[in-house]
Amino acid sequence: MxxxxxxxxxxxxxxxxxxxxxxxxxxxxxxxxxxxxxxxxxxxxxxxxxxxxxxxxxxxxxxxxxxxxxxxxxxxxxxxxxxxxxxxxxxxxxxxxxxxxxxxxANAKIATYSKASFPLEPIEAERMEYKIVEKPSFNIVGKSKRFEFDDFTKNGKKFWKEYVGSDDYKSLCELTNGKPGLVTGSPLLSAYFPDEKNEQDRFLDVLGVEYGFGEKVKEFKAHNVPAATYAEFDCSYRGAMKTNRYIYGKWFSATGYERDGGKPDIVSYFPMPWRHFSEMRLRWWVPVIKTSENA
Incomplete structure (x- = not known):
């Protein structure tokens, strides 16, 4: 199907x-x-x-x-x-x-929400090119928060915006002094870890930096990202939501790939000197596996 x-x-x-x-x-x-x-x-x-x-x-x-x-x-x-x-x-x-x-x-007016149906308007993205890449395991050290999906769509952006303005975030960035990670090539990352075993419908959202194995940091927790095969997409910060909706709303359906279980999605940030924050480059890594149709 x-x-x-x-x-x-x-x-x-x-x-x-x-x-x-x-x-x-x-x-x-x-x-x-x-x-x-x-x-x-x-x-x-x-x-x-x-x-x-x-x-x-x-x-x-x-x-x-x-x-x-x-x-x-x-x-x-x-x-x-x-x-x-x-x-x-x-x-x-x-x-x-x-x-x-x-x-x-009283003759009060009430709202109506219709049953969802297809076809829908095409979901477009800023860029639709992708490539499949193999990456080894690595660690992310940083701030994390568990979200229910509904709460994330409503309050996630506000939570992280407040965190980025904190002294804690400055300390996080000082761990690597802005140097890119060896695996991701990026100075700052987000990771979205599914929590399928939890009875509540949650996932773990992590904002952090790539950090070496065995190196301990008292202020922040380390999260291991297992080795995986990823579909890689590039976009700007401004186009990040459209790109993500394209990946999940069109790309999976078009290519026949499946998401690889409990492995996290990774977003890498690449700030651009003297450019507005919205123009910052982003790279999405979505863990995938081949199905019998595209094996």
Missing amino acids: NWVERISLVIEYVEQNLDGEISIDKAAIIACCSKFHLHRIFFSYFDITFSEYVRRRRFTLAAADVISTQATIVDIAMKYGYTSPNAFTRSFRKMHGVNPSEVRS
Whole structure:
């Protein structure tokens, strides 16, 4: 199956279980990929996270039930997986701007979020060239934070912007004095480590520098990046999001490669003297494996 077919099956799974349990683990099994990979693919296609899509679809149907049935708000809340009517009301208000009771007592307007469907507009990138590279294991030393995918899309940029303005970040940069790493060739890196074993839907985001094996740094934690085969893409900082959406929303589908399990995505930063920050060059390394079709 191609990725459009896989994601279509995930969407059908969601639609059939909006009044029942919906599991990202089950969705990943249906898509034949990891949770991390499913999140990135889904977000790239629809510009919304998987869990937010589920929430919006549920509350679209819940609002219809409030309007068109005589069921109590408590019963409707239970139908859509909320054991607490108060939690249901808060989430309902977040999407629709009014409480469920107000929808019945007044002619309130409610929001509608339609079922996702194909075809979609093509996902383009600043540059579409890529190459496949083999890289040995190396260490990243730096600051890390665990994010749930929804939280990362909302607050990740703000968190790292604040960190880059801190004294802790200055100390991190002083570890290598701006010298590029031997494996990555870059003075600064981000790594996104999937956390598939965690019951909660999280990944580890690391901002750091490539550092030698066996060298200890008290202030920062070391994270090992295993040897891997990567698909390599280049872009500017300004075009980073478009490039990432292209990789996960179009490139995987077009080439037949699969993401290599729990290995991290790596982003290398290459600052340019006397140039605006948005023009800084970036390089994406996405760990891949060959499928039988392209072996």
